Amino acid sequence: MNKIRVIARIDVKNEFAIKGIHLEGLRKVGNPNEMALDYYNNGIDEIVFMDAVAAYYDRNSLSELIQRACADVFIPITVGGGIRTIDDIKNALKSGADKVAINTKAVQDPDFISQSSKIFGSQCIVSSIEAKAIGENKWEVYTDNGREPTGKDVLEWAKDVEKLGAGEIMLTSIDKEGTKRGFDIRLYQNVATSVLIPVIASGGMGQGDDAVQLIKNVNIDAVAVASILHYKLESIQKIKNTLIENQIKVRL
Amino acid sequence: MMIAVIDYGIGNVRSILSAFENQGANVFLTRDKNKILESDGVILPGVGAFSHGMDSLNKHGLVDIIKEYVESNKPFMGICLGMQMLFEESEEFGVTKGLGLISGKVVKLPTKDSQNEKLPHVSWNELNSGKIQWPNTVLENIKEGSDMYFVHSFVAQPNNESNVLSTTEYSGYNFCSSVKSGNIYGCQFHPEKSGKIGLKIVKNFIRMCKE
Numbered sequence: 124m125n126k127i128r129v130i131a132r133i134d135v136k137n138e139f140a141i142k143g144i145h146l147e148g149l150r151k152v153g154n155p156n157e158m159a160l161d162y163y164n165n166g167i168d169e170i171v172f173m174d175a176v177a178a179y180y181d182r183n184s185l186s187e188l189i190q191r192a193c194a195d196v197f198i199p200i201t202v203g204g205g206i207r208t209i210d211d212i213k214n215a216l217k218s219g220a221d222k223v224a225i226n227t228k229a230v231q232d233p234d235f236i237s238q239s240s241k242i243f244g245s246q247c248i249v250s251s252i253e254a255k256a257i258g259e260n261k262w263e264v265y266t267d268n269g270r271e272p273t274g275k276d277v278l279e280w281a282k283d284v285e286k287l288g289a290g291e292i293m294l295t296s297i298d299k300e301g302t303k304r305g306f307d308i309r310l311y312q313n314v315a316t317s318v319l320i321p322v323i324a325s326g327g328m329g330q331g332d333d334a335v336q337l338i339k340n341v342n343i344d345a346v347a348v349a350s351i352l353h354y355k356l357e358s359i360q361k362i363k364n365t366l367i368e369n370q371i372k373v374r375l
Numbered sequence: 376m377m378i379a380v381i382d383y384g385i386g387n388v389r390s391i392l393s394a395f396e397n398q399g400a401n402v403f404l405t406r407d408k409n410k411i412l413e414s415d416g417v418i419l420p421g422v423g424a425f426s427h428g429m430d431s432l433n434k435h436g437l438v439d440i441i442k443e444y445v446e447s448n449k450p451f452m453g454i455c456l457g458m459q460m461l462f463e464e465s466e467e468f469g470v471t472k473g474l475g476l477i478s479g480k481v482v483k484l485p486t487k488d489s490q491n492e493k494l495p496h497v498s499w500n501e502l503n504s505g506k507i508q509w510p511n512t513v514l515e516n517i518k519e520g521s522d523m524y525f526v527h528s529f530v531a532q533p534n535n536e537s538n539v540l541s542t543t544e545y546s547g548y549n550f551c552s553s554v555k556s557g558n559i560y561g562c563q564f565h566p567e568k569s570g571k572i573g574l575k576i577v578k579n580f581i582r583m584c585k586e
Contacts, residue, residue: 125498126522163570168499194393199524199568219389221526221568244423246495246526290495290526321497344497374499374522 125321126372127338128345129362130169131162131352132325135185135204136176142353144301146253146269149175152353156191162352163196165359168374170200171224171293171347173251175268177205186218193219203251203293204268212239216247224251224293227266230273230280233287240288249323250289252277254310255297262310269297277310278317285318292318293347296326303329303350306337315341323347330357331365338371376585378402379414381441383431388420391454394567398578408440416584417444421456425465425481425529428456429473438474445476448558450583452513455527458554458561462531477556479533486546495528496545500564502552505539512540513560513579514553521572523552523564530563 203224465481
């Protein structure tokens, strides 16, 4: 088994890091660059910056933030939110991002995933999927940061994006997001057994033990954490220690 | 002391530049022949498909420049795809010819259980000893078992084990995670993305360029 990656997810609105519940009710929680540097110095494995309102306003504005992060944070950086064109990806990579997370545009135009993965390589294209439960073992794909239902089935869409060439899936449970009540384990079980590309679980982690419960039940590759770090509920080291105590391998 | 990062229009080079700057190097991005040849160290970055990478090197006339540079015996390092392109050929999207600076080829990462093992290999993973001792190489003072960041589906298979600087295990298979042939280095992982230990490797390379 791979080492589980512990990824800090920093949602950004204008120049502020923000956090909501169910992707709504966004509150400012700090300066995204200062937070990224702090998490890097304390042993986080990766950083994801998501522009929370970019898709909504049809823009993409994290270049400066990425450039600043890149000067002192030497771990993989993913940027998402409002990625709509090949040029957007070029700009993100040029600014220093290693990967881009694509959601809304991919749903509107699935071919965008195959085009971009051919040009930049699959390793660079993360399919961001926002899932909302609509029944027993059934989830619907949402876009625009949890605002728009699409009628698409999450499992089918996950298989589609894999075929189209996405290198990873970042799967956010809208139901659990920001609740700190643990992951939607059934969602990840269903998706992780349907695809062979790495899956990042995002939404609901409130303590290290939530990750343990998820990883014991699901062949997951990475967990994204936000609230725990932003509100300083547990340190990165404590989360990793909890994983190690449960025989889960992590980067030290 | 100047370090050139080869600019052939692919990949994320900013983080490589900032990692070298962070460690005190005078580093710049270029595809200019004279600048490359005059440098004290050269980095060949790269992500993405092998054929696309080689096409871009060819298109910019960089293949001969690289070959001329490495003749000088000054330090040269390929990172990720940049390491893979050091070899003779790759089987990614049909057979594509590489730079041929090190004997061997690039193959899809063999996994024990190809049905269930995930590719690309995106993970932090450990460096284990190869045939070459690490002192006086870019891995000087790096502890065995150190975690580095990997993201790739293909790996290099050197024909001569004596070129293997480190190995890394994935899905029961030990692949060559860094390589050395004289002044030429290659690493499959990303030192510029591997936290403070990665920066140590960058520092080691810079020190060699000063010697």
